[in-house]
Amino acid sequence: MALRIIFMGTPDFSVATLEALAEAGHEIVAVYSQPPRPAGRRGLELVKSPVHQAAERRGIPVFTPVNFREEADRAAFRAHDADVAVVVAYGLLLPEAILTGTRLGCYNGHASLLPRWRGAAPIQRAIMAGDAETGMMVMKMDKGLDTGPVALTRRMAIGENMTAGELHDALMWAGGVLMTEAMGKLEAGDLPLTPQAEEGVLYAAKIDKAETRIDFSKPATDVHNHIRGLSPFPGAWFELPVAGKPERVKVLASGIGEGRGKPGEVLDHAVVSALAGRLTVACGEGAVDFLRLQKAGGKLLDAADFLRGTPVAAGEVLA
Incomplete structure (x- = not known):
């Protein structure tokens, strides 16, 4: 029996996971993405995010709230009657009303070996720090910034000349496979959850x-x-x-x-x-x-x- 999933993501990195879940037979009842942004040389054209475009190609309804402060947006989220929300690079810190707005909670695909490199730019920061290894993790989200318990992990070596773009693409595809595996285990009722270590916390600040x-x-x-x-x-x-x-x-x-x-x-x-x-x-x-x-x-x-x-x-x- 397939899960009813709300998918939340914005950039290209997120699309692979959306596609993998849909191909696995899960029902994507709604997609949430950041609102269309100005683009082009003059910034006059509003462009939908890669996730927004991918969802429309599949005929999945898309929602683009600026945030979830309005009760109407929170109520609309709950009204999807979803089993779970899957979040991959959505771009917003979710309030508790959304974290608890599905039957089984929210699960995040994050591109680092948590608790190392919590935050916005884990791929870039890992390479800039000279890390020899990183990975993808699926964790159950809580109110903190990438602080929830970890469900599944896939480790990946970082080559000495590998660029952020190359690592991005490798982790993107690994993330889709890993999240599909996680949702299969969640559906079967045997997805493990392990609290993150308290030592080794590093934050991956947005690149300035x-x-x-x-x-x-x-x-x-x-x-x-x-x-x-x-x-x-x-x-x-x-x-x-x-x-x-x-x-x-x-x-x-x-x-x-x-x-x-x-x-x-x-x-x-x-x-x-x-x-x-x-x-x-x-x-x-x-x-x-x-x-x-x-x-x-x-x-x-x-x-x-x-x-x-x-x-x-x-x-x-x-x-």
């Missing part, structure tokens, strides 16, 4: 624009982790003088390089760098290779193509 600039005074490993943790979005960046004016350049792929020099110093001649397919820059300790770069408003280019169009002299100091 102020922290996206590359700090070459840090060790090369930290710079590399910073770059891959912010790739592809929002992107770590430095400034490069072009025609006498500083121009912002994003770095979307990197590796640990060889050599040493002043922090930010370019270590190879432009021709040598272009032939080698990387731009090597000194850090506080060691050096980092820039492998894919993008000027503001420009195309994403491999380092060799970037350097053919924008030569960077050995000894130049980037900031």
Whole structure:
């Protein structure tokens, strides 16, 4: 017998779980997502979220309350008469009226090994911190921020050059499989719940624009982790003088390089760098290779193509 599920999610990351639950035969009685947001160059067009669009393709009714402060919104939620709510990157801290608004409660798919990296940006923070492992967890939600008991876990190694985008996609698909397994166990009445450890709590704060600039005074490993943790979005960046004016350049792929020099110093001649397919820059300790770069408003280019169009002299100091 299938569960009656309310699904709550917003970005692409959530869509895989919605699709997996629907394909497993559960009845998705309603989808909740963040309201359409302005998009496009001028921000004049309101665009529905990826989850909103996916639900409409399946003919599932979609609800987009700004919050659940209005009793009418809370009553509408309860009126779906759902067995359970599944939440994946919805974007709101749910009030108790919603947490208790279904027969079996709310279950969240979270992209970290809780209690490490509770909060908004667990994928990016895990990579930026140099973690070698992360995972997906299904937990039963309570009033805290990602504090509820854990039901199921799938661990995943983080490769030394893996970007946030690559890890995002791997966890996205793993999350759909894991939540489907969890709902099957919940339906059968044998879903285990284990309280989170009290030690090892870390919070994954939302990425702030102020922290996206590359700090070459840090060790090369930290710079590399910073770059891959912010790739592809929002992107770590430095400034490069072009025609006498500083121009912002994003770095979307990197590796640990060889050599040493002043922090930010370019270590190879432009021709040598272009032939080698990387731009090597000194850090506080060691050096980092820039492998894919993008000027503001420009195309994403491999380092060799970037350097053919924008030569960077050995000894130049980037900031």
